[in-house]
Amino acid sequence: MHDDPIAEALREHVVERGDSFGMLVLRIYPSTLRPVVARLKDEFGFDLFLDVTAIDYPARAPRFDVVYHLLSPRLKRRVRLKLAIGEPDPVVQSLTSLYGAARYMERETHEMYGIRFDGNDDLRPILLYEGFVGHPLRKDYPMEREQPIVPYRDQSGRSTEGT
Amino acid sequence: MDVEYGPPVRSPLQETADPDHVVVNIGPSHPATHGTVQIIAEIDGESVKRADIHCGYLHRGFEKEAEHHTYHNVIPYTDRLNYCSALNNNFAYAEAVEQLLGVELTPRCIWLRTLLSEYNRIADHVTCVAASVMELGAMTAFLYMMTVRDYIYEHLNHLTGARLTYSYVRIGGLARDLPDGWLERLEEVLQFTERYLERIHGLLDRNRIFVDRMRNVGKMSTAHALNWGYTGPMLRSTGLAMDIRKDNPYLAYGELDFDVPVGINGDNYDRYYVRMCEIDESIAMVRQCVRKLPGGPVSIEDPRVMLPKKELVYNQIESLIHHFKLVIDGIQVPAGEIYVAHESPNGELGFYLISDGGGRPYKLHVRAPSFVHVGGLHTLIEGGQLADIVPTFGSINMIGGECDR
Amino acid sequence: MVGMEYVTTRKDELVGWVRKFSLFPYPFVTACCGMEFMSVSSTLYDTDRFGAALPRFTPRQSDLLMVVGTISHKQAQVVRKVYEQMCEPKWVMAFGACATSGGFYRNYAVLQGVDKVIPVDIYVPGCPPRPEMVIDAIVKLQDRIATDRHPILPFEHTPPPAP
Numbered sequence: 145m146h147d148d149p150i151a152e153a154l155r156e157h158v159v160e161r162g163d164s165f166g167m168l169v170l171r172i173y174p175s176t177l178r179p180v181v182a183r184l185k186d187e188f189g190f191d192l193f194l195d196v197t198a199i200d201y202p203a204r205a206p207r208f209d210v211v212y213h214l215l216s217p218r219l220k221r222r223v224r225l226k227l228a229i230g231e232p233d234p235v236v237q238s239l240t241s242l243y244g245a246a247r248y249m250e251r252e253t254h255e256m257y258g259i260r261f262d263g264n265d266d267l268r269p270i271l272l273y274e275g276f277v278g279h280p281l282r283k284d285y286p287m288e289r290e291q292p293i294v295p296y297r298d299q300s301g302r303s304t305e306g307t
Numbered sequence: 308m309d310v311e312y313g314p315p316v317r318s319p320l321q322e323t324a325d326p327d328h329v330v331v332n333i334g335p336s337h338p339a340t341h342g343t344v345q346i347i348a349e350i351d352g353e354s355v356k357r358a359d360i361h362c363g364y365l366h367r368g369f370e371k372e373a374e375h376h377t378y379h380n381v382i383p384y385t386d387r388l389n390y391c392s393a394l395n396n397n398f399a400y401a402e403a404v405e406q407l408l409g410v411e412l413t414p415r416c417i418w419l420r421t422l423l424s425e426y427n428r429i430a431d432h433v434t435c436v437a438a439s440v441m442e443l444g445a446m447t448a449f450l451y452m453m454t455v456r457d458y459i460y461e462h463l464n465h466l467t468g469a470r471l472t473y474s475y476v477r478i479g480g481l482a483r484d485l486p487d488g489w490l491e492r493l494e495e496v497l498q499f500t501e502r503y504l505e506r507i508h509g510l511l512d513r514n515r516i517f518v519d520r521m522r523n524v525g526k527m528s529t530a531h532a533l534n535w536g537y538t539g540p541m542l543r544s545t546g547l548a549m550d551i552r553k554d555n556p557y558l559a560y561g562e563l564d565f566d567v568p569v570g571i572n573g574d575n576y577d578r579y580y581v582r583m584c585e586i587d588e589s590i591a592m593v594r595q596c597v598r599k600l601p602g603g604p605v606s607i608e609d610p611r612v613m614l615p616k617k618e619l620v621y622n623q624i625e626s627l628i629h630h631f632k633l634v635i636d637g638i639q640v641p642a643g644e645i646y647v648a649h650e651s652p653n654g655e656l657g658f659y660l661i662s663d664g665g666g667r668p669y670k671l672h673v674r675a676p677s678f679v680h681v682g683g684l685h686t687l688i689e690g691g692q693l694a695d696i697v698p699t700f701g702s703i704n705m706i707g708g709e710c711d712r
Numbered sequence: 713m714v715g716m717e718y719v720t721t722r723k724d725e726l727v728g729w730v731r732k733f734s735l736f737p738y739p740f741v742t743a744c745c746g747m748e749f750m751s752v753s754s755t756l757y758d759t760d761r762f763g764a765a766l767p768r769f770t771p772r773q774s775d776l777l778m779v780v781g782t783i784s785h786k787q788a789q790v791v792r793k794v795y796e797q798m799c800e801p802k803w804v805m806a807f808g809a810c811a812t813s814g815g816f817y818r819n820y821a822v823l824q825g826v827d828k829v830i831p832v833d834i835y836v837p838g839c840p841p842r843p844e845m846v847i848d849a850i851v852k853l854q855d856r857i858a859t860d861r862h863p864i865l866p867f868e869h870t871p872p873p874a875p
Binding site: 164165167191192193194195197199200211213215217220222224243244245247248249252256266268269270271272273274275280281287293 | 315316317319361362363366368370371372374375406530533534535536538547549554555643644645646648655657659661669670672674678679681682683686711712
Binding site: 336363365371383384387390434437449456472 | 739741742747748750755767769781790817820822839
């Protein structure tokens with residue numbers, strides 16, 4: 145673990161490094177996201193962008209942890225990057241210029257958590273719909289709050305002839 | 308009564324650059340888009356200039372539900388992600404929880420999970436090929452494969468109690484052991500599958516119409532595929548032999564002898580053929596698992612995760628309390644986080660699980676291969692013909708439950 | 713006029729018999745129940761025996777709307793629009809637990825039963841329902857169609873109910 149070449153190469157950007165069941169976990173400074181990922185892609189062959197998501201810690205000062213997973217087909221290993229950003233207006237650099245796969249996943253993280261991705265010009269809702277107020281995966285959004293688009297019909301138990 | 312509803316998500320294709328272009332809406336209720344994807348295409352005659360894909364019509368709030376349920380209660384939700392191969396999702400999720408708990412599975416459980424993963428992979432690939440060729444008009448091939456798939460479903464029904472969404476896994480093992488006669492019937496089902504697959508090969512492989520519609524359509528290179536996040540048969544059809552079962556073996560794959568089929572061109576025909584070859588490989592793997600299946604218990608005896616036996620629950624107060632705590636509070640998983648990736652029939656299925664030490668996940672994120680593949684679909688469609696959207700979409704094997712979660 | 717009731721009753725029996733054995737389903741397939749729909753339409757459990765095999769993927773030409781699978785709020789307006797585009801007589805089958813009542817999804821995204829936006833004639837429980845249950849539902853619906861009134865003659869037309 146101590147002689148991990150990736151962790152050594154990125155030492156100056158790393159706040160904290162760890163190991164999660166065999167996977168290297170690096171907590172980096174939010175402003176260095178794009179250079180770190182570009183370096184991982186060019187030098188170590190992390191060509192496959194697996195995943196971006198966020199974790200909501202409402203009791204913590206920087207509220208969100210944005211988590212990236214990358215895969216290198218050459219080295220056959222995965223790496224996890226974490227960075228902490230807080231409210232108000234959580235903004236992260238977008239990786240769409242490096243990976244096409246980041247587009248949809250950043251859209252999903254944006255609508256679920258409210259994190260803006262600077263550089264991704266298409267942050268329309270993808271799993272939800274326009275007009276949906278709030279960010280459902282935040283801990284303070286109640287699970288059962290529905291926001292229907294179509295008004296409900298009268299279900300007073302009449303026969304179903306007509307509407 | 309007829310109220311006009313606006314589109315749920317606006318599209319950038321409202322105005323076309325060229326006045327001769329027409330914007331066409333395909334879906335979301337369309338047989339070829341498997342009912343849940345909307346493709347808005349700007350076409351010039353028959354060729355597609357730009358495409359905008361809208362998914363999310365089947366978003367069912369899996370991650371939010373997982374945060375409010377115990378670890379066992381999440382298992383039926385994982386079934387319904389990639390519902391064509393529900394056992395693969397079950398096993399990937401269970402492995403994430405088991406690694407966080409630090410429990411070791413019994414050998415019989417490991418081999419049975421491997422066997423069932425491959426068995427479900429056969430069912431998923433059969434469904435994908437059947438649906439995509441039906442959309443091209445090959446009804447006979449579709450009906451043959453539905454028969455094969457129905458026999459697999461009935462067989463798994465004998466084992467798990469359900470035809471489609473099994474919920475067969477338990478944290479630390481499986482729900483129950485194999486019933487008598489199951490392995491003999493398994494061999495019959497595999498032979499039946501092989502016979503029918505021969506017929507499918509005969510109907511489709513060198514069929515002039517099929518080849519004309521699928522060859523050089525939806526073509527992509529390996530670099531393009533990696534850039535857009537493709538994994539699984541989509542990536543292997545471009546020529547790169549990347550398979551988690553070989554690269555980072557899990558369950559019993561390290562001890563199985565199998566090949567990873569790769570394609571040449573990365574077009575629809577290669578994806579079809581890679582899937583058919585993978586079915587053959589899976590059948591061989593299932594047979595190897597049957598030969599190597601060890602005896603012994605199928606679930607571990609750890610009291611932290613396993614419910615006590617029913618006779619004890621009804622007779623001893625300690626077992627009753629134990630049962631109560633496990634069901635109501637859930638398994639207490641130590642705090643930590645883990646990302647487990649399995650090779651599902653669609654590609655890399657990843658479960659990112661964060662536990663805060665309680666009985667419910669703090670966060671459970673699914674890295675769904677279908678979602679990522681749909682993200683890159685517009686690059687495969689643009690520049691092609693309108694009629695090529697259907698086979699290309701079918702070859703992606705977009706499963707709505709997994710794409711929208 | 714004496715005897716007219718006899719004529720209309722016999723006419724209703726004949727029209728009911730014709731309509732029940734020539735159902736054209738519109739399979740509004742979204743989720744896992746779609747797999748069971750494919751199975752029930754195929755050779756082992758055949759709906760063609762009951763006349764209900766040929767799907768018409770356009771609402772203008774179909775008379776049985778089978779809502780197969782979970783309906784989210786985003787999809788609800790699509791269901792409503794498809795239902796409104798169908799011509800009378802039309803019937804709706806809520807196929808599966810999710811279409812009947814939302815299933816075990818009780819959250820911000822899922823419509824708790826498609827009967828909140830369109831009237832449903834027959835509910836098929838199950839997650840997913842076995843193909844035999846679907847065939848049972850079709851047969852029960854056919855029994856209802858057979859014994860229903862079919863006002864097709866000019867003097868039987870009643871004005872449609874107010875919206």
